[in-house]
Amino acid sequence: MNKILLYNPKSAVAKHRIPNSILNIAASVEGKYDWVVVDGNCETNPLEKIESYLRTGEFGYLGFTVMPGPQLREAIPLSKTIKQKYPYTTMIWGGYFPSSQPKAVLNSGFVDFIINGPGDNAFPRLIDALEKHEPYEFIKNLIYKADRKITKTIKEDLLDQDSLPPLPYDKLGTFYPIDKYLGKTYLGKRTMAYHSSIGCPFTCSFCAVVPIYEARWKAKSAKTVYKDVKYIKDRWGADAIEFHDNNFFVSEKRTVEFAKLIEPENMSWWGMARIDTMDKFSDASLTQIRKAGCKIIFFGAESGNDDILEQLDKGGTQTGEQIIRFAERLKQFDIIPEYSFVLGTPAATPEKVQAQIDFEINFIKNIKAVNPRTEIVLYTYTPVPTEGSELYKQVLEQGFEYPQSLEDWMSPAWESFDLRKNPLTPWLKPEMIDKIRNFETVLNGVYPTVTDIRLNDLKRKSIKLLSTLRYKANLYKYPYEIKLLQRYWKYRQPEIQGF
Known part of the structure; x- marks a missing residue:
């Protein structure tokens, strides 16, 4: 037993x-x-x-x-x-x-x-x-x-990650072929997933990681990461890596050391980072990272409005000006920035909520103007129970509450909430959500994600032609023709379906 x-x-x-x-x-x-x-x-x-x-x-x-x-x-x-x-x-x-x-x-x-x-x-x-x-x-x-x-019970200090036993990949293979886990993606034909660190050293009040790790971060050494990745590459033929760390690029030294180790293996890879952290990386470091196979990096841009960044307790030194400048900077290194934005944060009046949404839409278009290859991921703000945070106090004051029963979480509305698509928050009106989703539809029509490998050049050009007039004229209402094509072609949204 x-x-x-x-x-x-x-x-x-x-x-x-x-x-x-x-x-x-x-x-x-x-x-x-x-x-x-x-x-x-x-x-x-x-x-x-x-x-x-x-x-x-x-x-x-x-x-x-x-x-x-x-x-x-x-x-x-x-x-x-x-x-x-x-x-x-x-x-x-x-x-x-x-x-x-x-x-x-x-x-x-x-x-x-x-x-x-x-x-x-x-x-x-x-x-x-x-x-x-x-x-x-x-x-x-x-x-x-x-x-x-x-x-x-009390929280345990984060353990030294190199001291942990290796993951039992071979035994997993006795239950399911490891080949099943190596999928074809934008990065490669046999893409593996790997965690090289746990936690994050920041305390963003909208992030589910914060209450668990409490601004702590521990990482495996570059050599250990390389050893693990190479084992999977040599044993099962992996040719690409998705680093599912909450924050892979915390340490410039570790990142560059790993990049130098992995470079001869000719593997493509992706990971998550903060803009203000990576903006401090030297040009030589960014060059080495790209040379080693890093093709795309996910960044939590969140907002181009400095007041909203403060409300979200983003921490660090990130600003709206830096977000645009860094997107432009990455062009010279051929690294695609994948920026996520959080729209619909709490505000005193509906007019202020709508103003924030309109501001972010224009800001995103400015980013696309300086670096069209920037991938944009849109989320609507969904509360995270970060006790003591000012933002969570604002959420509660405006009447938001979670389901009390576990089975209530199974409703379609709350599942959409979990995916940060339907926030169920009192301050976001249906027309505001419609505007966010419609803008997203038009944006993805003009700039289909590079990670959707099923879209050929003809499909990309067709949907872009259909969407460009709307995008330039700020006409986002009722984009049914774009939605029809996206549904017919089964357009993938990375924030929901991955690569």
Whole structure:
């Protein structure tokens, strides 16, 4: 009864990636407890697969990683069904959603424990305590319910990442062929996913990472990252990398060292960064990064309005002027900047909310004017429960509240909320959301994302011709002709579907 089943709920229709978070937990118990992986992305009937293990009577523990959105939608009914049919099992959730919404999760009655942050120590220690019938109150990074009260244990210091055991890729391959996880993307024919660091040293009040890591960041050394990547390249033929770090480029020294190591491997790669951090990188560093295969970098631009950046508690030194200047700077290095913007932050009046949206639309067009290759990703502001932040206080004061029941999160409206497309916030009116979405449609028509590899030159030219007049004339209402083509061609939006 002490075997462990680790479940990765379905998160992608296609091009799913190596389930790194689940593998981290598997590595933490490797050699001590038997474990299996069930990947919802690779199963047509994940419940039946899970039950095939549980029916043996050998599995007493289930670990689910749960991100908001599609994973949550699948995790809730599966967890409920499993707990009803196999009440002796211990259900443990990890990931951003349970850490940010512990009350709804634990009050559901079918989740027993939450791993609040990294589980490299917390998960195996919890299993040890439960197996030995010992107290678990002093295990760090736990949230649980006892005597009708929800208890959070203290946070653990981030571990040295090089000291962690290697991920068990080969054993994962006994459950699912690793080839399934290496998809064709804009970056390459066999693209792998990898985490080289955890956390972020900043405290943006709109970011779900902040409450979990609390402005902390720890990274593997450049040599360790190179060693891991090269292993997957040599073993399974990976030719490109998506670095899923919250902030890959924190250290210029580490980034350049990795770039020099990976350069001979001829791999393309992508990662996430801050504009004000990378703007401090020397020209020589940026040249080396591009030479080593970095083709595109995701940046949280968020807003061109300095007052909004302050409201979002963006921190650092980022300004609207810098956002435009840096996009222009990257042209000389042939690196594509992928800028995300957050529209629809709280304001005192509807007129001020609308003014912010209009400002950002014009600002984005200015960025496109100086560097047309800049990829633009649009989000509507969705509140994150960052306790103590001024922005979250504003959110609560304006009447926003989360669902109290875990199952209420399964509604289509709240799933759209999780994907930051439909905010359900009192200060955003339907016509404002329509303007954001319509502008996005026109923008993507004039500048189809380079990451959609299914769009050929003819399709790109056709949709651009159809959209340019609207874009130049600021005519964004009712772009049905563009939406029709995008739907017919199954246009991909990177912020929802990845590369």
